């Protein structure tokens with residue numbers, strides 16, 4: 001144990017950031033804001049919070065909050081830092097992500113997702129507990145990072161201002177005496193922008209250890225990046241040069257597909273001396289599985305990590321010598337029309353040059369590396385220099401509502417980049433449609449509750465509506481499943497028996513569509529769980545429950561992980577409902593209309609109507625029902641959907657039918673109110 005700790009300490013001292021320790025502590029002591037720029041892997045995220053804590057910069061009850069754009073990074077890095085400090089996760093070092101808080105009053109270093117720290121302001125508007133906030137991966141410019149930074153600037157100013165009435169001689173509270181320190185950390189060269197934004201904050205550069213990386217481009221543009229990734233991987237593998245491989249892909253679906261193909265090929269054509277260990281890494285993967293991507297592969301085995309852009313800068317995987325870059329990432333895009341509500345969709349988008357450079361750099365951490373770009377040099381030259389910040393291309397519904405609940409309009413915030421006017425207008429329209437704000441754009445009581453619930457605005461609205469319709473028990477289950485990070489009906493891998501899976505799953509199908517189908521699944525899972533609970537308590541055994549549930553899910557071709565997560569989410573939402581004086585157990589029994597009506601209230605801006613030729617239009621946008629939907633062949637007149645995915649077409653995912661009369665009723669009442 002102590003040997004291991006000493007080794008960890010030694011490896012800390014070998015990190016490129018170590019010699020800069022005193023300079024960092026000094027800068028933070030003397031300035032309210034500091035910008036730290038350093039190559040990925042240099043030690044910023046894991047070390048800077050520890051340096052500040054060990055230098056005594058934190059008051060005894062104070063907190064260093066570190067934000068990450070992604071959950072995976074927040075949880076894995078918290079675990080790593082706890083390990084380095086020989087602390088149990090959740091004691092001195094903890095984390096908080098939506099629906100999961102591992103911390104205690106002893107916690108001094110706490111990793112948050114950027115959205116979670118924003119949420120913290122609902123209860124603690126001045127972030128009194130925080131002495132330092134470190135905004136990490138700031139170059140990613142997520143919507144929540146940008147909004148967080150604007151709030152931090154405001155809080156910093158408020159906390160360092162003198163109290164209004166000096167004569168009163170009022171003693172300042174502890175947090176008022178300790179101004180908020182803001183540290184921005186980033187892997188890229190936007191240093192001056194961040195520095196200017198933070199009142200000319202000093203900039204510290206950490207030099208990374210970077211070996212040369214040879215770049216290889218495709219000669220022609222590749223139609224099928226999965227196929228060329230596969231071929232490139234086996235080319236590397238058969239040439240037997242040492243080192244692990246990291247493949248960047250846009251999302252989970254591609255990762256799972258390629259993972260199974262690589263495994264299949266490797267099994268068909270085994271090599272006498274070298275095995276392949278395939279390790280996926282994406283946000284929805286359970287934490288234990290994510291960790292496997294970081295472990296060393298066994299001897300004579302080449303590790304092949306298939307990752308989303310999580311592995312671009314936020315986490316470091318040791319021993320990578322080859323990078324295969326497909327040139328795409330999944331990106332949210334918001335289509336805001338001149339008038340009316342907009343539509344957000346997730347689709348594979350070309351990465352920026354700056355991302356491509358970061359991706360290539362991952363091959364040169366431990367020695368000279370190679371990066372295979374599955375696109376031409378010409379394509380590379382045409383990529384944008386840097387990604388467009390999310391605030392300029394994302395749905396602003398939640399951000400605007402949340403700021404409103406803090407008492408601010410988005411227009412008056414000191415943001416690094418202003419959002420597009422159309423997008424702001426569109427979101428305001430949606431918030432009006434959802435009843436979160438009134439015609440004067442004042443937040444309503446419904447809006448306040450929506451901002452408090454840890455849910456997307458449309459799901460929050462549906463949940464609030466369920467109170468009126470007497471079906472909270474049903475709706476809370478549905479929104480919990482929809483809030484889980486992976487899908488209950490997972491995409492079937494090629495080798496699984498599709499016919500058997502379809503048979504097993506079809507017994508849950510509800511004629512109205514996917515929402516009530518999900519409810520049927522959750523109900524069946526609850527029955528199993530409760531049955532298991534009573535049998536295990538009667539014979540006094542613990543721990544068999546999960547195993548039985550897993551086995552049941554396996555036989556139904558369901559994703560147990562998603563259901564277990566949904567159960568935890570539901571517990572939390574039930575508590576949130578009770579605080580909002582909503583009875584979470586109020587049920588409508590087997591009636592389904594109240595449930596659909598509640599969902600419709602939240603999804604009223606996510607609807608499409610069948611046209612004369614049988615096609616669908618969401619507003620002006622032609623869409624199709626996703627093949628995974630139970631309504632795929634049914635073609636109801638009106639449909640509401642959770643999200644649009646763009647592949648060869650705009651596909652609506654998670655779809656339910658509604659009678660067109662609801663739409664008319666709704667438009668009438670809207671016309672009256674607008």
Ligand code: ADP
Pocket residue numbers: 015038039040041042043044045046047076077080294313314315316318
């Ligand atoms: P940065 O934030 O500058 O990208 P990090 O602080 O995340 O760097 O990581 C510094 C180093 O710590 C990495 O290069 C890696 O060697 C090590 N490290 C970080 N996380 C882990 C982990 N989960 N497992 C093993 N090593 C890790």
Ligand code: MG
Pocket residue numbers: 041044045046136313314315
């Ligand atoms: Mg980092």
